[in-house]
Structure formats: C-alpha cells, structure tokens
Amino acid sequence: MGGTFDPIHHGHLVAASEVQALFGLEQVIFVPTGQPWQKSHAEVSPAEHRYLMTVIATASNPRFTVSRVDIDRPGPTYTIDTLRDLRAELPDDELFFITGADALADILGWKDAERLWQLAHFIGVTRPGHLLSDKGLPEDRVTLQEVPAMAISSTDCRARVAEGEPVWYLVPDGVVQYINKYCLYTGGGCGAPPVEPLRARITSPRRTSVPLQGDQ
Numbered sequence: 001m002g003g004t005f006d007p008i009h010h011g012h013l014v015a016a017s018e019v020q021a022l023f024g025l026e027q028v029i030f031v032p033t034g035q036p037w038q039k040s041h042a043e044v045s046p047a048e049h050r051y052l053m054t055v056i057a058t059a060s061n062p063r064f065t066v067s068r069v070d071i072d073r074p075g076p077t078y079t080i081d082t083l084r085d086l087r088a089e090l091p092d093d094e095l096f097f098i099t100g101a102d103a104l105a106d107i108l109g110w111k112d113a114e115r116l117w118q119l120a121h122f123i124g125v126t127r128p129g130h131l132l133s134d135k136g137l138p139e140d141r142v143t144l145q146e147v148p149a150m151a152i153s154s155t156d157c158r159a160r161v162a163e164g165e166p167v168w169y170l171v172p173d174g175v176v177q178y179i180n181k182y183c184l185y186t187g188g189g190c191g192a193p194p195v196e197p198l199r200a201r202i203t204s205p206r207r208t209s210v211p212l213q214g215d216q
Ligand SMILES: Nc1ncnc2c1ncn2[C@@H]1O[C@H](COP(=O)(O)OP(=O)(O)OP(=O)(O)O)[C@@H](O)[C@H]1O
Pocket: 002, 003, 004, 005, 006, 010, 011, 012, 015, 098, 099, 100, 101, 102, 103, 104, 125, 126, 127, 128, 150, 151, 152, 153, 154, 155, 156
C-alpha cells in the first residue's frame, strides 16, 4: 500500500487489514512516498517522520511491514518505480497494489500508467466521500473492494492538530505521541532533535555507559 502517510491513520490500517484478510496476502508492505509529486511539496512533512510514524503504526501487526524504497530513491515518487523495486526484492511473489477510491480515479494520469498493469494487480478500496469505479481500467488487473468505512483523512488529522483538537483514536496512540514529541503540524518545531534515517543509527557502533559485570 503506497501513501504519503502524513500522518498514517486508522483508515489506512483498516483498509490494509481488510484486504490482507480477504485476499489471503502474506504481508502488506506500506510504502511511504519520498516526494509525492501530485501534492504540494511545501506541505508534506519530511519523509523520515512519515516513515517512522508508519513503522510505529504497523509494528504490532505481524502481517504488516514498511519499505523504504520510495523514500530512499531520489526525485519524485512514481508507482512504476515502486513496483519495479519491490519486484526486484521479491522476484517470486505476486504483487498487489492497494489504493483508495480517490487515488484509483486518477491512476490513468500516473507515470507510465499503461505499464503499471504488468507489474501488479490493483485493489481499489472504498473510501467515504469518493466514488469507487474501475471505468477505463483493465478489468482483469483491477479489483474493487468494499472495506469498513472510516471517514478519516490525513488532511483532517493535520488540521485538527493545528487547531489544538485531539487526534486520539483517529491515528494509533503511538502516532499521537510521535506527533506531540516532534510538534508536527503546528507550523513550527518545538526543539526536539531532528530525526535521522534509522539506517544510519543502526550501523553506528553500539556503546553502553553501564559496565557489565566482570568488566574492568
Ligand atoms: N479513510 C480511508 N479509507 C480508505 N482508503 C484510504 C483512506 N484514507 C486514505 N486512503 C487511501 O490510502 C492511500 C494513501 O493515502 P494518503 O496517505 O494520501 O492519505 P490521505 O488521508 O488521503 O491523505 P491527505 O488527506 O493528506 O491527502 C490512498 O490510496 C488513499 O486513497
């Protein structure tokens, strides 16, 4: 499932969980966009924040994982590249791309749209306020799927935080706390240290200030 996830919310998670169960998918890979070229760049939070919120939101589900392919690839994010990268990582697996009704309606305007169908099967899910239709799309490569209606959008979540309104239960608890910690969506930072790519921290040497028993 590709998305800007700014922030990830329960609408994304319910749709992914429902499709995973109905289609018997081994795993759902959440792929936060690097530079979503159809959204105003100035308004999109740094990719590392969006990636970490997605990791926090999905951590408890053994069928959910998060990929860095889009945020590690420079330049605008195109699904044709996402699917090629995932295909290279998973050469033997069948790929499904989960997308909401609003995104599905625009898909013919995506880069190399006519080639997308060779790389994955597309599952379009219902979304309150948007008509779900596969008109003009190849029938054998697109499946429409009704999912429990969650009238939540990232836009609304950002607006609520900016107004000082709660986003509890619209997004996972850990994401609420992450938003507060880094003062996201408030129009200014709050002195929290900037996030570094997780990769860089994992590869740096481990240190402990607590001497282990028997040391000295
Ligand atoms: N409530 C929802 N129900 C079903 N699908 C959703 C829902 N919210 C988002 N999606 C789908 O999830 C994918 C990623 O969405 P995205 O990260 O852009 O979230 P968003 O809520 O639409 O964000 P924004 O409000 O910033 O545009 C898209 O395919 C979108 O259609």
